[in-house]
Amino acid sequence: MASHLSVILDLNAHQWTQLASDELSLANALPSILVFLHSHIAAAAENSLAIYVAADRTELAYDSLADDASEAPGAPDGNTYPAFRRLDTALTGAIQDAMERLANSDVEMNGSAETSSDPHATSFTSALTRALCYINRLQAPSSRILLLSASPDRAQDYVPFMNAIFSAQKLKVPIDTLQLAAHDCVFLQQATYLTGGAYVRLGDESGGGKGGGLLQYLMMCFLPPLALRAVMAVPTMDQVNLRAACFCHKKITDIGFVCSVCLSIFCQPVPTCSTCRTRFPLKTFQRLSASRMPSTTNTPAQSPAPSPAATPTRNGVPTPARSAASAPASRQPSRGVSFPFRGRGRGLPHSNGLPSSNSIGQNGRSTRDLL
Known part of the structure; x- marks a missing residue:
């Protein structure tokens, strides 16, 4: 043949x-x-x-x-x-x-x-x-x-x-x-x-x-x-590294965030998707950024510095200022959700699932509740 x-x-x-x-x-x-x-x-x-x-x-x-x-x-x-x-x-x-x-x-x-x-x-x-x-x-x-x-x-x-x-x-x-x-x-x-x-x-x-x-x-x-x-002992891989590369810094990442519209992968939360220009809800961006801060800061604890300006409050809870990159909700033509995703790193079995052409890097998403 x-x-x-x-x-x-x-x-x-x-x-x-x-x-x-x-x-x-x-x-x-x-x-x-x-x-x-x-x-x-x-x-x-x-x-x-x-x-x-x-x-x-x-x-x-x-x-x-x-x-x-x-x-x-x-x-x-x-x-x-x-x-x-x-x-x-x-x-x-x-x-x-x-x-x-x-x-x-x-x-x-x-x-x-x-x-x-x-x-x-x-x-x-x-x-x-x-x-x-x-x-x-x-x-x-x-x-x-x-x-x-x-x-x-x-x-x-x-x-x-x-x-x-x-x-x-x-x-x-x-x-x-x-x-x-x-x-x-x-x-x-x-x-x-x-x-x-x-x-x-x-x-x-x-x-x-x-x-x-x-x-x-x-x-x-x-x-x-x-x-x-099919009748020969061809070498196979017992372990496969299925990590993806982020779209923002072009680095292979273990834990990232996936745009719900175009499935672009980012290593950190972003207010706007750089691929499809979808603006994510401000509350979701703030919550994901806050949840990522403790895991990314490895510096020793220091006494908090005084705030340079008063922070507006809502029902007694401080509200972070709105960034310039995020528009008001009434001006947002489409809303997306940045989903956390956890990629499989080195040494993990590959029998739990596969990435497909419709979902790049979605297979290891976290099971935490999302907006």
Whole structure:
């Protein structure tokens, strides 16, 4: 049965420099990756392959369907299968071009040809979106995506990344992830779990460093097609981190507040939703702000400072002043309620529920009474 595989290769120079200390440099990992790709092509004549390299921008490095009629440059080699030769030439050329482009950008920004020290992660949103568009156009019955990641999460890409995950769910395309670095990626865990893929973090069980076990992980975990996974012991995740990123500060948060209109997530109460501009009731905003204050203030207790101005009272109870961002109730065209939500953190089982495309981050909402 024909199978399509889209591979997204992370080319973050900063992360690969750190991995070089674990004997997993890009030069050492590339031969194992090529052997895995050759095995997928050789498994069946109908198998197709697409490779995307993700660096400062996403590029399609190789497309087996488009390159069938083309010949690789250079003298022909009678000892090399032509499809393997075209694949090796295209992928190594794309990697060299991407690294040279990153080096030139470092020279322009820092005035030196050294590796950039920018620790920011690679954005997989563009590569994942292009891979899904290619699969939707191909209409292959058995398609999957493999992410070879070395970067941490990018909280600012949470919304488009989740939209790509929901698109993969609709197309029934599993997203597999091989995390090469020592840290876990929250968003990639969610993508793998929600689409029914396999998430594996490269370990040191081989005894020869991470580079010695890379080929074994690729061949045993990610080479079998979807039809064979039902009868094979594919690695699964016992624990999944389903935390979300807030829309205000772009930080992964455990406890937040969800807008009842557009489901935007905020790490602290806000008078107005920044996404849909819904103004929340003033009493709800004040109550949520007051309930959050004791948990967020960790400074030692001090004597209260005198109030600079008298506070108006209502029935003997002080009433906080109305903020400038909140309008009177008569001018509010729509009212929303900011619901507290409690995200599941690291180490919690994932069997209690799943986030869906209609509710991002709602699954862990608190059971407290709300207005």
